[in-house]
Amino acid sequence: MVMYQKSEALCLRLIDFSESSQIARLFTREYGILPVIAKGIKRGRQTSANPLGGPLDMLARGQAVFVAGRGGADLATLSGWQVSDHWPLMRNDLRRYYAGALVAEVTMELLAALDPHPSLFDDLVVTLQMFGDAAASGSARVVAAYLKAALQETGYWPVLEHCVLCGGVINSDIVRFVPQAGGVICGNCRASGIAMAVPSLVVVALSRLPRPGAMKNSVPQRPADPQALNLALQILLSHLEGTLDRVIKTRALLGVVCGCGPAISSALEPPAAWTNLKGGFARSVVGGAGEPLHAPREDPA
Ligand SMILES: [Zn+2]
Incomplete structure (x- = not known):
């Protein structure tokens, strides 16, 4: 039967x-x-x-x-x-459609066949709903929130709050992020693999990024900084590629998704924007408002 x-x-x-x-x-x-x-x-x-x-x-x-x-x-x-x-709006807007293609590829790379992840499924539905909704958050910010949810769900979210090797607190404006080590490392530690120099503001912003569902319920007051989002997404995708040892093909679409031109050819070469960091830079990634972002803190929620 x-x-x-x-x-x-x-x-x-x-x-x-x-x-x-x-x-x-x-x-x-x-x-x-x-x-x-x-x-x-x-x-x-x-x-x-x-x-x-x-x-x-x-x-x-x-x-x-x-x-x-x-x-x-x-x-x-x-x-x-x-x-x-x-979601017709997503289909008629290249930026939104590319954002959809990116989250689809990341999902397939992270999940094995016949391994259920219902909460990530719900996150992806909310993500696509936002791509299809003119009033929702910008697509690049939603992509970042979904990538974070997907990496957390599969246990690949990098350690950003302290040195991944010794647990020490990192107090510097530029942090070394080593995808193969699984997070940021302090000045005293050494790790094999390529290190990316990342502004600590971006690292803090990533660690505070909410899940897509929370983002849907509170649309930020001001638009995100496209360069900051591009950088945050480059970091997450470098981490994913380093972890899985595979190339994410839709990474080439990031420049369009973020609205800042063609994609950066290699995230390992710092873009010019890194040298022009401003105070509100990291806040624009998470879309929050309020106190300045200097040091990571535990989310009260
Ligand atoms: Zn260390």
């Missing part, structure tokens, strides 16, 4: 397979990343006799019905797909 399974899902990768079929990687709430084949999905409109209907779309959200592959290794077969959210 064929056993049908059902889950809310987001489509994160899509390739055409034959004239009428598609192969996709869905991020399902109940089962995690699920590779599926959708046979005949491009043939026509959705009817009761043809529950697959039209083709799958990148970054669409829907209800998936599928039959699991044998032994867990094969592709699952998609037998129904009901779209619930399509």
